[in-house]
Amino acid sequence: MTAADALCGGRVVAIHEGGYSEAYVPFCGHRVVEGLAGIDTDLVxxxxxxxxxxxxxxxxxxWQCAMIDTMAETLGL
Known part of the structure; x- marks a missing residue:
């Protein structure tokens, strides 16, 4: 939200594209709502x-960074 305030007048868009875990998606969604509302609950x-x-x-x-650097160099990037 700090970035939204600084960069675009506090405007923000949240999109939920679906979920791959019926058990975990509610926890992710809860944290998103907390962030948008500017609150922090005791949810564990x-x-x-x-x-x-x-x-x-x-x-x-x-190792991953080294591989990416090698590929970038090979491709002239």
């Missing part, structure tokens, strides 16, 4: 620890 996301656990580590991110 029971899935968050698992999503954090599944994120790539620094070695994976560094």
């Amino acid at each position: 996301d029971p899935f968050l620890p698992k999503f954090i656990e599944q994120q790539p580590d620094a070695a994976q991110i560094n």
Whole structure:
């Protein structure tokens, strides 16, 4: 919302394209509504620890960045 205030007079558009997890979509939607309303509730996301656990580590991110840089150089980008 800070970016919307600074860049476009506070205007924002939110679009929900669907959901792949009937169990998780409500938590995502709830956080979006909180952000739009400027509030923070005590809702606990029971899935968050698992999503954090599944994120790539620094070695994976560094490898991906190196591969992207190599491809960009090969393509002259």
